[in-house]
Amino acid sequence: MKPNLSMMLLPLAMLAATEVQAFDKATIAKGEYLSRAGDCVACHSVAGGEPYAGGLAIDSPFGKIYSTNITPSKTAGIGNYTLQQFDDALRHGVRADGGNLYPAMPYPDYAMLTDEDVKALYAYFMEGVPAVDKSGPETDLGFPFNQRWGISFWNWMFANDDRFQPDTQQSALFNRGAYLVLGPGHCGSCHTPRGVAFQEKSYEDSADNFLSGGKVGMWEVPGIRGGAQGALADWSQEELIDYLANGRNDKTAVAGEMTAVIQHSLSHLTRDDLAAIAHYLKSLPGQGAALPMSAAATQKTTALLDSAKMDKDSGARIYLDNCGACHFTAGQGAARVFPKLDGNALINAQDPSGLIHVILAGARMPSTKGAPEDLAMPAFGWRLSDEEVATLTTFLRQAWNNRAAAVSAQDVAKVRQTIPEEVLNATRP
Ligand code: HEC
Ligand code: HEC
Ligand code: HEC
Known part of the structure; x- marks a missing residue:
């Protein structure tokens, strides 16, 4: 039998299939944008080190917790993670080996992410980030905090595991802002007060204490509710956008932990997305906490x-x-x-x-x-x-x-x- 054309093409097609990238460029680019919105680089890098190679020590009430290498390295990073395993870490706080992550990783906030956005992030971390084959220091907390299984109880009592639900009574702009703040932006991890077990006291804007001010180390974090009587009631929509984009406006200039949030995350978002965040914050009323000015x-x-x-x-x-x-x-x-x-x-x-x-x-x-x-x-x-x-x-x-x-x-x-x-x-x- 003479080889026909289709038989000759078959091996070529197979070859191409193995070489074809699993994700298209647009998905990877979307994942990169989401990684900015989620500020993954802030915790998963050290000053002067390679992006996403981990090793940053994060102070917690239980001791120092080191961020891990999330580059696609197969030896030191998450190169062997399936989408499911990546999702388990990102939205549920569970590592590939089944161990619980410490909530220094803001998975109770990322739980709000949509399936589609988790996929895009996965595409970016698998194919858009250079692999770095270097592991950072291991987290080694004292007893009982080294017992990672104990975090299961913490998760059961305190962690949010709900996806974002758009409010059908509200505009698309409001819902986009709410999603960015609650999910990728994890603004509540600093701006919402924490309770006795270091949990965010609320993960929902229906609660009065949501974004009403918290604490990061020695820095007191101001409330950012922008509706009537909120801490930012006297900031206009434009002043909010200016601050989020540039770390300054006619009223103030950023200092402390928020400087890096603006530098690495918010200043890279589109103006439309910043307008959505500002619109959402302006919709949250406060409880008269703002200082009276005369x-x-x-x-x-x-x-x-x-x-x-x-x-x-x-x-x-x-x-x-x-x-x-x-x-x-x-x-x-x-x-x-x-x-x-x-x-x-x-x-x-x-x-x-x-x-x-x-x-x-x-x-x-x-x-x-x-x-x-x-x-x-x-x-x-x-x-x-x-x-x-x-x-x-x-x-x-x-x-x-x-x-x-x-x-x-x-x-x-x-x-x-x-x-x-x-x-x-x-x-x-
Ligand atoms: C506030 C700091 C912080 C931010 C922001 C953060 N992470 Fe993490 N992440 C951590 C820490 C700390 C750990 C390790 C926790 C532990 O060892 O229990 C971790 C662990 C992980 C793991 C598990 C890795 C492993 O070794 O199994 C993945 C995956 C991950 N992060 C992805 C992300 C992605 C994607 C983003 C952005 C959307 C992100 N992280 C943002 C702090 C952070
Ligand atoms: C790592 C902790 C952290 C995260 C995450 C964070 N912030 Fe902040 N934010 C701060 C701190 C600390 C300040 C106070 C800065 C200062 O004193 O200049 C601040 C200040 C602000 C202010 C100015 C308030 C004022 O009265 O001056 C706004 C607005 C703001 N943040 C919005 C956000 C939004 C929106 C998000 C999520 C997209 C966010 N922040 C995420 C820590 C954080
Ligand atoms: C050379 C000019 C200069 C001098 C002198 C100066 N500052 Fe500042 N100050 C600035 C600038 C610029 C900023 C904004 C920096 C930033 O936000 O990162 C700032 C920020 C601040 C802030 C933070 C405000 C906020 O909302 O985060 C405080 C508080 C402050 N200065 C107080 C003082 C005090 C008190 C002194 C005197 C001991 C002083 N400054 C001297 C220029 C100056």
């Missing part, structure tokens, strides 16, 4: 700072000598350059550690496409003593419309201990 209170501190008669060691004097050149006496800042200090969330936080950290270590805005200048606040750790910073922060927490408790030199010393010497001295002339 022009008279602003005027009173401004007049004090503008009058020359101030004793040398007072908080007002320390402010004028070190801060006034940039932040001015009226505390109103300058749009998109210097954040407003009057009514500022960081200054009014119950725990002053974040404020103390910014003064000792300085802060830098992220450089984004829309706002490339990475304006910085200098570090004052080398210049001001614990006593002086305590006096200054106590003044700031009572200045203009700010109303928060006094700060002691011990509070300052505790924060100073956590900051490396070279950071404290970064702006020493």
